[in-house]
Amino acid sequence: MEKEEKLFNKGFISITLINFIVYLVYYLLMVIIAVIAQDNLHATLSQAGLASGIYIIGTLLARLLMGKKLELVGRKAVLRYGSLFYLATTIAYLFIPGIGVLYGVRLLNGFAYGTVSTATNAIVTAYIPQSKNGEGINYYGLSTSLAAAIGPFIGMILLNLTNFYTIIIFSIVLIAATTVACWVFPVKNIVLTPEHRASLAAHTLDSYIEKKALFITFIAFWMGLAYSSVLSFLSSYAQAIHLVDAASFFFVVYALVITATRPLSGRIFDAKGENYVMYPSYFFLAAGLAALSFTTSSWLLLVSGALVGLGYGTFMSNGQAVCLKTCDSHRIGIALSTYFVGLDLGLGVGPYIFGILRSHLSFQSMYLVAAILPIACAIVYRLFYKKSDVIEEVVEEVTATTDTIVHSVHSVEDSVK
Incomplete structure (x- = not known):
């Protein structure tokens, strides 16, 4: 043990x-x-x-x-x-x-x-x-x-x-x-029951997408979208504000902060629950992007790197843990692929979207827009997380009850015959 x-x-x-x-x-x-x-x-x-x-x-x-x-x-x-x-x-x-x-x-x-x-x-x-x-x-x-x-x-x-x-x-x-x-x-390898194998083998939406993971996947898309503004435009922004040397250490600070805080956030997740790490991740990313929009000095640029690390870095792993928490064991692979599709899609389309914004806004304004996205995620998470589970449980109970009634009717019909 x-x-x-x-x-x-x-x-x-x-x-x-x-x-x-x-x-x-x-x-x-x-x-x-x-x-x-x-x-x-x-x-x-x-x-x-x-x-x-x-x-x-x-x-x-x-x-x-x-x-x-x-x-x-x-x-x-x-x-x-x-x-x-x-x-x-x-x-x-x-x-x-x-x-x-x-x-x-x-x-x-x-x-x-x-x-x-x-x-x-x-x-x-x-x-x-x-x-x-x-x-x-x-x-x-x-x-x-x-x-x-x-x-x-x-x-x-x-x-x-x-x-x-x-x-x-x-x-x-x-x-x-x-x-x-x-x-x-x-x-x-996990051992599948005949029922689980049949459901996975079917060419239905359920065999490709885990519905229980869709909510956190939706949040992951917007978090990835916000973070893509850093990946795509930090170098150009650093040149514009003459902080190229400091920008080269941005991701070093990002990595150091994640290395130092990841174990702690994981223990908090297990001991206190996901909300104790998810909400801080939204607000730290928003603060990091906002700090980036206002930065005029090397130290503030590096502080924003630390805050972005605390935000996006914390969300990325703990969002994955939330995803695992919501799904059944035989659907772990589908749940994780669903989650990372959302994350990768946000990172993939983000440069295009922010590129359009950049043609109409300054870098500073663009990063302020990006900072709004994690705040919106926090609000949506507060309003709907867990409630989607409750709705799904109700649907499952209604379906099970309906199946029982139908089975009982068929049994009565068989008895009459």
């Missing part, structure tokens, strides 16, 4: 490290691909942007399709063959003659990344004790957050010191090592 309650078991540590490398390569390539498209393939700015963004389309397709495949085919098979596909599509970057081929490779590479990351997000839940669900998800989430800070940092350094092919070889070595680890790692 004591062994089962141990959070830092071998399986948990291994899958967390695998997830870190998967996300590291994703972020590493994301920050350099637009530059490479322009410099090596002579792409226009819009073509380079599409080469970067088309990756998200592949990821979203994988999230939708692999959520159900995780349990039908088995988590082990999805992780192993997904990692092989991730390796093959990363190698494909070495053979790109033009921008059209780059689009195809990016789409397939995004699909592969989405497949593996969806698998790792589900697999880790089997190695987290139920009593430490929030804490475990937050420690696991560190692998994603640190990769988001370290990946771009390594990518920019390698871009300045080497060339595209050297960066790809470096990425291939990392993914090859991860692929070996995925084939060695002892994945725990």
